[in-house]
Amino acid sequence: MTWAVPRTWVAGEVVDATTMNAHVRDQLLAFPPSSATVIAAETSTSTSFTDLATAGPAVTVDTLTQATVILSCRQSNSNAGNSAQMGYAVSGDTTTAASDDESVVAISLVANGITLTSGIFRPVLTAGSNTFTSKYRCGANTGSWSSRDIYVFPVGPEV
Numbered sequence: 001m002t003w004a005v006p007r008t009w010v011a012g013e014v015v016d017a018t019t020m021n022a023h024v025r026d027q028l029l030a031f032p033p034s035s036a037t038v039i040a041a042e043t044s045t046s047t048s049f050t051d052l053a054t055a056g057p058a059v060t061v062d063t064l065t066q067a068t069v070i071l072s073c074r075q076s077n078s079n080a081g082n083s084a085q086m087g088y089a090v091s092g093d094t095t096t097a098a099s100d101d102e103s104v105v106a107i108s109l110v111a112n113g114i115t116l117t118s119g120i121f122r123p124v125l126t127a128g129s130n131t132f133t134s135k136y137r138c139g140a141n142t143g144s145w146s147s148r149d150i151y152v153f154p155v156g157p158e159v
Contacts, residue, residue, distance in 0.1 A: 033153040034059040038134075041146035049087055049098035049135035052145060058133035060092070063125050063154040069132060070151040072117035075106045076144050083107050084143035086116075087135050088150060093128030098135035115147070 007023045009015075036057035044052055061067070075084040087103030090096045104118035132152050136145055 034061045035151040038148045043142050043144045044136055045142050046137055049137045052136055056134055057150045059152050060131040061152045061154055063130050064127045065125050066155045067122045068153040069120045071104045073148040074115045074146045077138055078142040082141050083139035085137050088132050089135050090130050092130040093126040094130050
């Protein structure tokens with residue numbers, strides 16, 4: 001199936017199953033979401049985005065020019081008041097490094113961390129096969145991450 005520009009509906013139009021399937025169901029099936037999880041609890045002292053001992057999670061998705069990325073993990077820092085961050089890099093037809101602007105940040109207030117989830121709309125991608133890989137950094141000291149998830153929902157271009 002391929003994505004197509006959505007239909008413009010007319011007020012009072014009677015819609016049959018074939019039309020709905022072609023313009024709603026098939027559009028959603030053209031670019032299904034992808035997800036990956038890494039459960040392992042791991043640490044890093046890097047203040048730049050990096051891989052942990054178990055890299056990822058990562059997903060490879062066929063996209064058009066936009067996607068929504070959802071990041072979720074349990075994260076903390078060994079010292080109260082310091083941060084732990086989970087971001088993502090993109091490789092493939094699009095190549096970008098992880099950045100603070102597209103990440104989820106926890107400032108440690110408690111020893112066992114906090115689970116955070118963030119949705120990030122990515123409005124500029126090169127259409128094609130793109131791999132989204134989670135990356136990690138801390139503000140100082142030692143950051144900890146576990147139960148790491150990434151979800152990527154490809155979406156069509158604005159029309």
